[in-house]
Amino acid sequence: MKCPFCGHDDSKVVDSRPTDEGTSIRRRRECLKCFKRFTTYETVERMPLMLVKRDGTRQPYDRQKLLGGLVKACEKRPVSLMQLEQIVDNVEQRVFSALESEVSSKTIGELVMEQLRSVDEVAYVRFASVYRQFKDINTFMDELNTLLKDK
CATH class of the missing domain: 1.10.246 (Serum Albumin; Chain A, Domain 1)
Incomplete structure (x- = not known):
């Protein structure tokens, strides 16, 4: 995952948990270059409707x-x-x-x-x-x- 602060290509997951609705996973990440933290969400890809x-x-x-x-x-x-x-x-x-x-x-x-x-x-x-x-x-x-x- 690319860091939104410095653009570095590598980060590590610090914390991972389901959202309240249970429809996605919230991941707290830390950039391995600048060490800033950011949040990403992982959801199921749905077929186009x-x-x-x-x-x-x-x-x-x-x-x-x-x-x-x-x-x-x-x-x-x-x-x-x-x-x-x-x-x-x-x-x-x-x-x-x-x-x-x-x-x-x-x-x-x-x-x-x-x-x-x-x-x-x-x-x-x-x-x-x-x-x-x-x-x-x-x-x-x-x-x-x-x-x-x-x-």
Whole structure:
């Protein structure tokens, strides 16, 4: 591992432990030339996942784009970034465990809404309104009535 301070190619691992989520390994390293310490993270390399949009176009799955949509839906709501990251982690786990190289945006959206509904109902309705592209107030009311009926 190259030292970020002096660029030397060799370092030693001083400490190694799993992260809190258990999805990566945190390694504390020491440069063998300048003796400064730095941290690296080791994660499992996942196969690339293509997202199939409604219009049939394909684009690479982007975790940050999904997280950004959730952040917008939860704006001014009592939902932490940690909760949103957990939702994305849960969705990714289900999608990647299917071992498919493509997933529809509809599948991703439904998985997100399933998770978001139990976290914050207002954020759920906001996300659903964009995701389901409510055409008018009646479609919006239908979703609200479904939400109220399921309570």
